[in-house]
Amino acid sequence: MTEIHHDLADRVAIIGSGLAGLMAALTLAPQPAVIVTRSALGAETSSAWAQGGIAASMGADDSAELHLADTLAAGDGLCDPAVAASIIAEAPAAIAALERAGVRFDRNGAGALSLGLEAAHSCRRIVHAEGDGSGAAIVRALVQAVVNTPSITVLEGYEARRLPLDGERISGLLCATPKGMAVLPTSRVLLATGGIGGLFDATTNPIGNFGQGVALAARAGALLADMEFVQFHPTALASRRRPLALVSEAVRGEGAALVNEKGERFMALVPGAELAPRDVVARAISAEIARGGRVFLDAREALGSRFAARFPVIDALCREAGIDPSRELIPVRPAVHYHMGGVATDVNGRSSVSGLWVAGEAASTGLHGANRLASNSLLEAAVMGMRAARDIAGVSASLANVPSDHARPPTPDASLVRPIVSRHLGVLRNAGAIHGAIAALLPLAESEGPATDPAIVGLLIAVFANLRTESRGAHARTDFPLKLQQTQRRTMRWPDALDIARSVIPYSFARSA
Template identity: 90%
Template sequence: MTEVLDEFADRVVIVGSGLAGLMAALTLAPQPAVIVTRAALGAETSSAWAQGGIAASVGADDSAELHLADTLAAGDGLCDPAVAASIIVDAPAAIVALERAGVGFDRSGAGALSLGLEAAHSRRRIVHAKGDGSGAAIVRALVKAVANTPSITVLEAYEARRLLLSGERISGLLCATPKGMAVLPTSRVLLATGGVGGLFDSTTNPIENFGQGIALAARAGALLADMEFVQFHPTALASRRRPLALVSEAVRGEGAELVNEKGERFMASVPGAELAPRDVVARAISAEIARGGRVFLDAREALGSRFASRFPVIDALCREAGIDPSRELIPVRPAVHYHMGGVATDTKGRSSVSGLWVAGEAASTGLHGANRLASNSLLEAAVMGARAARDIAGVPASPAILPPNYAHSPAPDASLVRPIVSRHLGVLRNAGAIHGAIAALLPLAESEGQAADPAIVALLIAVFANLRTESRGAHARTDFPLKLQQTQRRTMRLKDALDIARSVIPYSFARSA
């Protein structure tokens, strides 16, 4: 029996309680909103795990134009320049809005914001809160603000399973709750569900985050964009911990160097060296590991005894693994950290489905292009969460006409999908691996089992990867190592991706025969 929660009818429903979702709820106030979150409010979110801060051109030697230039360079030709410019110019205002919501950003003794440097930034423009615990500090402050906002209702331990449609527009959200299945009747839904790291064995994201928002939107017929671009953070702490702990780019920003097991600084001759764009660094580290080597981050000279005070969270994580980063080399390896693709949206967060908005990592706005510039993620979440809320506030609720029956929706489980994705869709890809992924994922995606939703997201990544016959940004193919002179962003719907996957399978079998 599925319960219809009529007491929440016509309220805005926000799925997810990371930075984008929390900002949206607070911006909507005093308009009533409901936050649906699988875990406790703010918990199990990539936002809360972010060590880097928020990129914003607030320094005396900086400007939105310089920030945009760095963003476009990192995006490797696939950013939407107009979208990127519009988000970046709002960065200083986003910092102010967060401070008003209770976030305490780090400041110097003179009262100015303390600004850090990260890879591929030409200026110090990373605004931190509590040093390398920025994400946690920001989320804690916003969770407190939400708790003190009467117009916001929080439904914890509610897992979104399906978007319900009336014709071609949103009419409700089907959720699994501690008491069984329930429907929230609504014509306005904002998905702020985070990324896809849980599809991979090696990730710095919460392992539960397999792209559920993308699966929800895809099943509802939304356009998806640039799904092939999965960013591997170059320097996850190589340990048995799962998910892997992150050694922030800010450590390299403070002068730490990458060396292999021979003590060679293998990035020294690369433009930007350790602070080259993440895709460049991740591929270089992967190459060292592929030849049977090991890679370490050496912060002994650059930071030494200052490591613990500058990076207390990373210091604790290293010591948990038995490493003293002030005196020892830190073993690192690439791990999935961010997804540039997602549900295609406009500058207001609107998807192609009427009544559905998407913000944060689940969305693909065009800001990041083929490779995200460090700390632009929290920036996008803050700006687009607020923008989507302002747009939603101007759209009146429509009568939620619910369907007579609700689709079967088992609890998603990525355990069957994770080995396929990890083996075939890693840092370096080729046609054989991509076709192998498609062949293994399609039956799971077309099933009604627990692997279906994760398999849908993974299959979309594989199909998009198959179509991009070049190496660009975070998408690197050994069989197509060069960039095309002419390239473009790509969008498609799930039904089109399934058709392409079906056409690829006979070819992949023929090639392997």
Template identity: 70%
Template sequence: MTEVLDRLAGRVAIVGSGLAGLMTALTLAPQPVVLITRAGLGIETSSAWAQGGIAASLGADDNADLHLADTLTAGDGLCDTETAAAILKDAPAAIDALEGFGVRFDRSQDGTLKLGLEAAHCRRRIVHVEGDGSGGAIVRALIRAVRATPSIAVLEGVEVRRLLTTDGRVTGLLCAGRDSAAILSTSRVVLATGGLGGLYDATTNPAGNYGQGIMLAARAGAELADMEFVQFHPTALSSARHPLALISEAVRGEGAVLVNERGERFLADIPGAELAPRDVVARAIGAEIARGGRVFLDARGALGSGFTERFPTIAGFCREAGVDPERQPIPVRPAVHYHMGGVATDLDGRSTVERLWVVGEAAATGLHGANRLASNSLLEAVVMAMRAARDIGGTSAAVAVPVSARGLPVSANLSAVRPVVSRHLGLLRNGGAMLDAITTLLPLVEPNGASADPALVGLAIAVFALLRQESRGAHARTDFPAKLGLAERRKMTLDAILEAARTMASQYPAPRLLAKTA
């Protein structure tokens, strides 16, 4: 592998092959880049599993200001308004760019885009490809475009274990292949590694995605932001499948209702009902399940025999679980679906480490605030990939600096981390449980063993969450149920996170007792 990486030295390196990584590579063309992916192109990416589509204010009754208002409301006071406005304004250009790379959005007979409705949107503004198979269809189209672009070299089956830096600047990547390890010398890196749902037992994300980009950037000295905000999708299909299959919000957008085992519409009196913001719906469903009940999404009245035609992918998941959605209500439960936090970036995707850009779910731009508005994630991935590519296009490769690494970190193992994160950093949180998570995860981070990298990400969530002594958006604390009047986004480096964790652990020597009584 060393010989291969030597030939690719100096190219812009893009880590990750979901929507954000593919779009960054394509937008940079014809500038030579190398796209590095742990699996095959588009494999093990949340983008390829996305059902809901892309939010874009393209309707005759819609505009970017209305889209911004909905985004800010869902974000619960923590969105960066300037950033959000800029990203949402770029939505039409993002759709045009995707079509230019071969994506074919669903259109009506008159040629106009079909626009769907999802929770907390005041207008129909979700564009789809192949109905509820949007993510997969978009990723497949972009993969074809990448394969046809000579300037893009693809390294599949290669995992980046560390970013290498010299004097605070990126100088290379420490990579592990199937049989060997090697260093790629590069002065420009884009992380597009996706989210961290794999830290949780109940997730709709690829199980191996634990926040690798967050870990890589943090170990290189980058600031992290908004790490406490983990979004639970309200309606994952309740089954033995792992990861859980998603039942898109678009099903509720078409009129499906949520009922408990008694047939009661328990959300009927909540503003927005089934289309209230995700955090509201997820906690309401969680409360029903916590009392020993069950929750179902009933689409029989709204869609009936038309369910399979409208949502073929979801219908397949349901039938796999023994449920006929045309004739039976669908059992659902909340599951981790998206992370609003990540590596802090500006509007060009730049992190606080020189020559390190981060795009997609691994980044925290400030668009989503405390709670992501449905289908804004794919939009952000496309827009920020294009912005980062344009910014990178204005730079040149730095003079090569000799780089070395002390040794290849071992492959990550989530088995010791996942139970801790799932139990203590879930839909509802309290101080004692979060302290328990911190004191359990901190010893796993510091020896740099197989648990160290995922434990680092889990620890960051716990520290940020414990410091936020309020309930806001996706972060809900039973010991601090009220929302503070003024919200501030927190940004911290790994050193600051570790210092805070050690201080917290030293002040509370018996966190397990606190966790039981809090």
């Protein structure tokens, strides 16, 4: 028998406890809200693992217009300029809101914000906390603020499994709990579930984050956008650790250089050099590794003995791997770091499904385009978490009948999907690899087993990648190496993607015969 939380009926349900979810709950206060989180509050979130900080035009030599120009350049023609401009304009207000919630950003001796530099930014604009521990510091402060807010109920150990519908609108939230299935009767749900890194072997994200929000929204009939754009961070620490430790590009912002095993600085002649957009750097590093080489980050001259003070988290991660970054080269490799695609939303986080909002990495707002500008992720999470909350607050609850009994969906398991996605949908793609992914993922996505939800997300990436016959931003195809003169964002619902996948299979098999 499914437990129905009548005591929590009518409340806004927020799935996820990263930056977007926490900010949404705090913004809604004193309106009652429920945070549903699979683990402890704020744990297993990409937000807490973020090193760099939040991009915000706060410096004397900076402006929202300059920040926007950098964002559009990195987005490689697929940003929505109006959406990007509106989110970037709210950056100073987001920083102020975070400080009011208890976040303490790093400041210099004069009391001004200490600003870092990252790739593809034209000036220093990365607002950070505790050096390279920004995400952890921000989430820790917001968790404490949530705990101190009486209007917020937190349900830890609750894993969202389905979004029941009444016709075409949300009628509840079905969760798996340690005691069985439970339903929250609600007509207002915010997905803040993070990214898809757990679909890949090499990732800097929590392994359990396989795109749960995308799968939930897809099953509910929501429009999905730009699923093919998966950003590989160029410099994950190459070690046996899983997930891979991130070496923030702020290290390159402080002057560290990329070299191969021959000591050659292979990025020196590329526009932007080590601070070129992430897709450019990731492809260059991948090419070095593909020829059998190795790639290292050399911070010895740029930082030397100052490394541990500026980057205490990265220093500890390096030493865990037996490397002294002040005196030794840091071995690096690309790893999945961020998903620009996701559930299509408007400027207030509304999806195409009535009663469903999405914020943070699970959403596709148009800010990031084909390739996210560094540290715009936490900016978007904060701004869109607050925007979605304000929009939700203006919508009255309208509960529908919720079935009292539900079969327990299987616990999602990405172990069968991960090798397929990692092999076929990596930094460099081609038709054969993409079709191979579709052929392998389709039967898993059509089943109803533990691999189904991860396979749905992986198949969506493959279908969108198959349709984009060009190389743009984070989507690089060796069989279509050039950009199209005219391009556009693409949206699609899950049933349509499934039909396309089925149509590709005979062709895929014919090619391999």
